[in-house]
Amino acid sequence: MSASTTEVNLIDKIQDARQKILAELSKAIIGQQEVIEQLMISLFAGGHCLITGPPGLAKTLLVSSVAQVFDLKFNRIQFTPDLMPVDIVGTEILQEATDGHRELSFVKGPVFANVILADEINRTPPKTQAAMLEAMQEHQVTAAGIRHPLPEPFFVLATQNPIEMEGTYPLPEAQLDRFLFNVVIDYLSPEDELAVVLQTTSRKSEPIESLFTAQDVLEFQSIVRQVPIAEPIAEYAVRLVAATRPGTEHALDFADDLIGWGAGTRASQTLVLCAKARALLNGRSHVQTEDIVALAKPALRHRVLPTYKAEAEGIDIEQIIERLIETVPQP
Incomplete structure (x- = not known):
């Protein structure tokens, strides 16, 4: 556009x-x-x-x-x-x-x-x-x-x-x-x-x-x-999702302990498409990093499965996603 x-x-x-x-x-x-x-x-x-x-x-x-x-x-x-x-x-x-x-x-x-x-x-x-x-x-x-x-x-x-x-x-x-x-x-x-x-x-x-x-x-x-999205922002969405997959090269250090199952490609598609909708609703013609961050929880909380260890330590999915956002470098 x-x-x-x-x-x-x-x-x-x-x-x-x-x-x-x-x-x-x-x-x-x-x-x-x-x-x-x-x-x-x-x-x-x-x-x-x-x-x-x-x-x-x-x-x-x-x-x-x-x-x-x-x-x-x-x-x-x-x-x-x-x-x-x-x-x-x-x-x-x-x-x-x-x-x-x-x-x-x-x-x-x-x-x-x-x-x-x-x-x-x-x-x-x-x-x-x-x-x-x-x-x-x-x-x-x-x-x-x-x-x-x-x-x-x-x-x-x-x-x-x-x-x-x-x-x-x-x-x-x-x-x-x-x-x-x-x-x-x-x-x-x-x-x-x-x-x-x-x-x-x-x-x-x-x-x-x-x-x-x-x-x-x-x-x-x-x-x-x-709505256009800059490639670095789309890459950030993909990296954020990839970081939830334990046992893979892109997983974060705490993923193996706290995440039993990560999100698939549909989560990346969701983040990008919905970020476009959020940008328009906020009067912008392009996607910003803040759109991805704002939608991370509703897009990921049902796609990421915590481990029994995380539940035993009282760490819920909301806290895990917050740690993902804090740890994955933003563009």
Whole structure:
């Protein structure tokens, strides 16, 4: 993207979109600015998000509000141990045609929407989780040997409750890697929580207006990919990811002790693509090192597996990523 009037217009369009989105979301969501930014980056980068946080922090409200702002079809799927793949994908049923003959017709499941909230995705068995895997990776589902494309854009936001682990089926590493980000929602500050309490108990919140269409989202995703990134910054992203792989020549000294499994190439792709989206959202036409650093945690925390030794010493994945950022030389 060369410096030109077109470039400036594109940056202004994204910047204007960000301000409008934040203004609308503030009608329903108070605080959680970092979480909102990471969701917007994921949407503009065309990827999926895993949202981790305790119950009662407005995860469902946040996702449905984002869908409303972009005038996207939103479906919520509650994952339970008895949920079957057909409950997500859909199934073929026998129907009577106008000429009196019976024929099979495909009835679409709730996955046929633009934004899917997969609530507590780790509470359903692997067979059902696998039904989501094809949808997330291929943007299509297969029923009775026939492929059915999903609407575009297609955006999955899956939630996990980090507290209750009984009766859960941990997501396999291959599926975790399909998520662009692992976004952690934490408790609000006392000031923000007070504002939420006063707002939700005194009056009905204002309705959220639809500002953009599905086509606008696809255009934003196209614009993001045009953002240039200097080779040294892209190399930094690759080196940061490579440093997480124990037993390799690029691993850091502490990796063998603290990291059981490192991130793959998809993590490098995530960092670069999402850094481009972050740059545009912040009014820049190019990526800076700070964009890579800011997104390292959501991009890596679900792709790097700590060792038992790290857990025994009380070192969590957040601390490991912080050490990576401190140790890997920046351009």
